[in-house]
Amino acid sequence: MALRHGRPCGCLEPPGDGRRHRRVARGIGESQVRKRRTNDARLALQLAMMLWAHEHQPVSVSEVAEHFGIDPDDAYSELYPLQGIEVEVNEEFHNLGVVVDDDGEIFFDINPLFGRPRKLERSEALGLLAAANAALGLPGTNVAALKTGVRKLEHALGVGSTVAIDIQDPEFLKIIEHATRNRECIQIEYYARWTDEISTRTVEPYETINVSGDWYLRAHCRVRDDHRTFRIDRIEGVELTGETHSRSDPGNEAFTGGETAPLVTIEMPNSSRWMVEPLQALVTDDGDTLIVEMPVSSTIFLERLLLRLGPDARVVSQGPFSNVASLAAQRLLSRYETS
Template identity: 30%
Template sequence: MADRRHRAPSRSVPPPQARDKLAFLLALVPWLLEHDRVTVQEAAAHFGVSDDEIRSSVSLVALSGIPGSTSTYQHEDLFDIDWEAFEQDDEIAITQHVAIDDAPRLSAREAAALIAGLQYLQALPENADSAALKTLVGKLSRGASSEPSQLAVAGGADDALLQLVGRAVAEGHRVRFGYLNSRGELEQRDVDPLRVESIDADWYLRGWCHLRQALRTFRFDRMSDLVVTGSPIEHDASEVRLPDSLFEPSEEDLVVTIEAAPEVIGLLADYIPDGALTSEVGDRIRTTLRVSHYHGLKRLIAGMPGTVRVIAPEQARRAVAEWAAAGRARYA
């Protein structure tokens, strides 16, 4: 066995707990199999642990396995390593492994679905050039039971606008655009863009509105003729508190009375203002919502068919009814 007295001392690392040790081994073994033969120092640098921790873990792996039909451990039931390389050259090479190939693997369809989701995430401004997402896509492609279908996430109508707004957020430049407010009036807005967020297929810009002198949320499909100005923003995310909830009440909000099945009330929590009067009407719950415009209300109600009914005002009832009628007419 090689004399290790001349090796550089390992970094001082607190001993891991049993659960952490198991999680580490579950990550270490597939990595070693993927890299064929690596040094102890390379593995330690990759996982951010001490050299001695890697040596201890590899020794433990070599004592692990699954008992065979005799309920005792035979040589082929255990992991094994190239001990000569490990003890003399500090190299790790797994020469025998068990159970790893028997682990459940994603089907080609499951992997393709996950890859599509990752491609969507890669399109978001905050994930541009994310090495972690690219690596994960590669692992999913290689780790499926068969080759996943080749697919791509199609761009939406908001993609060009998303790129412009994302650039403005990254560069800290003010944007100017026309905005259709809740009353259907087109207003010119100058906004310091702070964050881009999405709910399902809808995109929103959160920023400081110079017209209202307050934080506002703007929906992409109500914005028009957006330009990125050369003016730097006056309010940034460090001085403007962005609430956790995407929708914050404002004086411009529209109040709508609805009746909903009890099981969907929780899904409407973001729209129900604090102190809203709530009562039972038969098997339904009557309460009020605050929405920025009726277009958003239409989409909200359409997403809960048969469980939510608009009671008042009449303009809201009419907007939702016309939306539903237009949708039904397309199937005629």
């Protein structure tokens, strides 16, 4: 199981705002002296508090702190980051579902994928069998392994291979395949998940390929002047240009089975190392400063991370994220000025 920091479920308070902590601490007494914990100790405490809170919900941060014998501010500082934890399920990351609201209440919006194993109903098993039989005809499928699973499922259900299902191809697959065969340049409107934006670009198609049931276009992108892989079901418009290209196919080395998230480099205080330790990142220790390079698939995630790191952290790489922190801070400040 893989974990990472992602998009938090809850609200993000402005850096330096102590009102939230004062509300949590009210009525508990004076703060206890907080001891520095090792990463292993922090993880153990966070997991224990999260499980206890889930079993006793509805529950507040103050109640969790009282149960574990720690300061409410300390409990809050350990629980709050859990809102940004994502867990890998079926090769995709999903938010863990822990929410700490402005009043110090803790509740859970758990993704159904994290639940206990459920009994497979007969109708669900038949649907799974139909999809598996259809997948046997897709290119790139591990046929031998899938056939073994199909036979076992058929035996359990007491049925033969008579169930069929029609898998719909992406809307623009045929026209893209036509352009690829004829080496014709096409103009596409493409939705990039990591920016949540649609861009228009002209591409020179090399190949269409199916990987694990998803169709991809490998092409040279004139906007980026580089080899790119596009997921065809995220293409929202295609126009044939009538222009052919003679560019040679560089091969599959750039194909990753999906979009490659852009890299961002952050300079930050060493004292905040714990905030990036769970992330998939390259960390260079430069004394009091850390240089962190990591892939970013969500602008929202990067905004929240930079706001949590505070004013001593900054993006030092060039590219689309160079002014993310200042724009996010301005937007957050404008909300408080108008409220």
